[in-house]
Amino acid sequence: MRFTRQSNSFAIILSYMMLPLKENDRPIVKKLLEAGCCARCVLRFCCLEVQSAYRKSYEDISRELCDFIRDAENKVAQVAGVPEQLTEDPPSKKIKLDTAKIDDQSEDESVLVPTVTDQGNAEPMDSDVCVVCLGVLQDFCDEAHATKISGVVKAENYQFDTMVLSVSLPAQLSVREHSCWLHIKKEVREKSMCLDKDDVIPVKEAFKWIMQGLVSKQLGGIPVVTKISRQTEQFEVGVGFTHPETDSDCHFLAGICPDCFRPTKNKQNVFTRMAVVKAIEKVSDEKFVKKFPCPPPRPASKCIAQDVQCLHVSVFVAGRYNKFSRTLPQTPWVIDGERRMESSVEELIAAPLLSSFRAEGFNFSSSGREDVDVRTLGNGRPFAVELQNPHRARFNKAEVRQLQEAINQSSDKIRVRDLQIVSRDAMGHMKEGEEDKTKSYSALIWTHKDISKDDLMFLEETKELKLAQKTPLRVLHRRPLAVRERVIHTMSTRFLDAHHFHLALRTQAGTYIKEFVHGDFGRTKPNLCDLLKTETDILELDVESVDVDWPPPIPE
Ligand SMILES: *[C@@H]1O[C@H](CO)[C@@H](O)[C@H](O)[C@H]1NC(C)=O
Ligand SMILES: *[C@@H]1O[C@H](CO)[C@@H](O)[C@H](O)[C@H]1NC(C)=O
Numbered sequence: 199m200r201f202t203r204q205s206n207s208f209a210i211i212l213s214y215m216m217l218p219l220k221e222n223d224r225p226i227v228k229k230l231l232e233a234g235c236c237a238r239c240v241l242r243f244c245c246l247e248v249q250s251a252y253r254k255s256y257e258d259i260s261r262e263l264c265d266f267i268r269d270a271e272n273k274v275a276q277v278a279g280v281p282e283q284l285t286e287d288p289p290s291k292k293i294k295l296d297t298a299k300i301d302d303q304s305e306d307e308s309v310l311v312p313t314v315t316d317q318g319n320a321e322p323m324d325s326d327v328c329v330v331c332l333g334v335l336q337d338f339c340d341e342a343h344a345t346k347i348s349g350v351v352k353a354e355n356y357q358f359d360t361m362v363l364s365v366s367l368p369a370q371l372s373v374r375e376h377s378c379w380l381h382i383k384k385e386v387r388e389k390s391m392c393l394d395k396d397d398v399i400p401v402k403e404a405f406k407w408i409m410q411g412l413v414s415k416q417l418g419g420i421p422v423v424t425k426i427s428r429q430t431e432q433f434e435v436g437v438g439f440t441h442p443e444t445d446s447d448c449h450f451l452a453g454i455c456p457d458c459f460r461p462t463k464n465k466q467n468v469f470t471r472m473a474v475v476k477a478i479e480k481v482s483d484e485k486f487v488k489k490f491p492c493p494p495p496r497p498a499s500k501c502i503a504q505d506v507q508c509l510h511v512s513v514f515v516a517g518r519y520n521k522f523s524r525t526l527p528q529t530p531w532v533i534d535g536e537r538r539m540e541s542s543v544e545e546l547i548a549a550p551l552l553s554s555f556r557a558e559g560f561n562f563s564s565s566g567r568e569d570v571d572v573r574t575l576g577n578g579r580p581f582a583v584e585l586q587n588p589h590r591a592r593f594n595k596a597e598v599r600q601l602q603e604a605i606n607q608s609s610d611k612i613r614v615r616d617l618q619i620v621s622r623d624a625m626g627h628m629k630e631g632e633e634d635k636t637k638s639y640s641a642l643i644w645t646h647k648d649i650s651k652d653d654l655m656f657l658e659e660t661k662e663l664k665l666a667q668k669t670p671l672r673v674l675h676r677r678p679l680a681v682r683e684r685v686i687h688t689m690s691t692r693f694l695d696a697h698h699f700h701l702a703l704r705t706q707a708g709t710y711i712k713e714f715v716h717g718d719f720g721r722t723k724p725n726l727c728d729l730l731k732t733e734t735d736i737l738e739l740d741v742e743s744v745d746v747d748w749p750p751p752i753p754e
């Protein structure tokens with residue numbers, strides 16, 4: 199819609215309703231347009247909070263802004279009591295945003311600037327690159343860009359109910375925003391309702407107001423929002439922009455606030471948006487305008503849109519596993535870059551999960567771990583798998599059960615029970631109080647000397663046996679040397695023959711059982727050799743139970 203010039207005050211009111219700007223905004227609008235702000239940045243700096251105003255096509259907003267300025271002339275005429283008919287032949291001096299070439303010494307590059315001219319009619323504003331948003335609100339806020347974003351999301355075949363749209367802007371936008379604010383600060387303070395820079399609508403906000411609806415429409419109406427309360431379902435699509443041409447805009451800040459831009463190891467660029475914002479806060483207005491032009495200078499090119507990034511928040515799957523093999527490590531066993539065992543507990547569990555959740559990676563953790571040659575029997579060991587960037591995140595109970603079955607059937611070396619989707623926080627239960635928990639083991643023991651049933655009796659009577667365990671030799675390469683106190687709560691035995699018996703133990707979690715049996719060259723005291731007064735060794739070890747009551751059991 200375009201305000202057509204009529205001697206009709208009703209039409210004038212209508213035009214005000216199209217863009218809800220106030221009388222006092224006029225000089226500010228004019229000044230912003232002259233400074234090279236795009237139409238949407240003008241609305242932002244007028245602190246206009248009406249979202250629908252930003253959603254109009256760029257051309258419509260431009261046109262309406264021109265009409266708005268032109269109305270000023272009419273208004274003056276009316277206030278001055280000039281008969282209405284005269285407004286059909288408006289006063290001569292009008293704002294026209296025209297394109298004019300400026301010779302910048304290069305042959306094919308020309309800079310387009312708006313100019314105030316004395317003749318001609320109000321025309322749609324030129325499409326020069328905005329001095330503040332660097333084109334983000336001009337060229338990337340339309341159906342075409344929404345199609346590009348939704349196209350990436352569709353191609354990656356994510357399953358989701360709600361999408362979060364996030365925007366990352368070049369840091370220099372903050373510099374330019376500040377420069378523009380200083381440029382109009384005086385007028386704004388005097389005339390407008392918005393009092394502070396904080397009242398200016400951020401570029402990000404305006405971008406989202408426009409794009410969320412457009413992207414949502416392209417995705418068949420799936421809500422596109424700024425934040426999701428149910429964090430476990432968060433699916434975020436990130437749109438980033440860069441503008442190499444003006445990257446150096448930020449550099450003067452380093453001279454003013456060197457502390458704000460300390461290089462760190464994992465940052466290639468010290469001029470992060472956070473650091474730039476912090477530096478701007480510290481700089482006085484006087485200093486800022488001395489070092490950076492106000493209004494900001496006109497760029498030759500618009501922003502470059504980065505690849506659209508999709509990321510679904512991790513999903514956590516927990517359960518308990520049994521391990522029936524004495525040649526299966528818990529995690530891949532790689533020595534000097536060479537793989538020693540063909541598989542591992544975590545890979546066997548994670549593989550079906552990765553493919554079902556269509557996740558990009560995983561992180562496995564468990565309540566303790568067993569050695570490669572130790573079986574885990576009984577109810578199994580609690581574990582949790584973080585599935586990173588899953589393309590599918592929701593599974594009902596029956597589907598989770600099918601997953602469990604798929605894991606069970608994939609190998610006879612492991613089994614899984616109580617499989618369930620849990621929250622990130624719930625995973626903490628697995629690790630908390632781990633040291634205080636009780637674990638039960640059974641071991642096959644060899645003795646050097648002949649033994650009889652009676653020799654074993656006293657082990658059964660030994661309760662709450664305190665051990666001092668120096669870090670075992672076999673783990674010393676990856677654990678610090680320390681002496682740990684552990685308790686063996688109870689032991690029971692089953693005599694097999696003169697050199698063999700079964701030993702069942704209930705111990706504090708973290709007790710090194712093998713070392714208790716063979717003594718680890720006296721590093722564990724007391725040990726089974728001391729107690730039986732003969733050399734002993736451990737031939738087989740099984741974990742019988744891990745008494746961690748998480749995750750909760752799932753009824754079959
Ligand atoms: C894997 O999980 C553990 C704890 O569960 C955490 O400390 C670690 O940072 C995670 N690693 C990665 C790469 O996410
Ligand atoms: C998987 O194996 C465990 C342990 O044997 C069993 O408790 C569970 O019911 C099995 N689950 C399925 C779905 O096969």
Ligand SMILES: [Zn+2]
Binds near residue numbers: 240329335
């Ligand atoms: Zn702009």
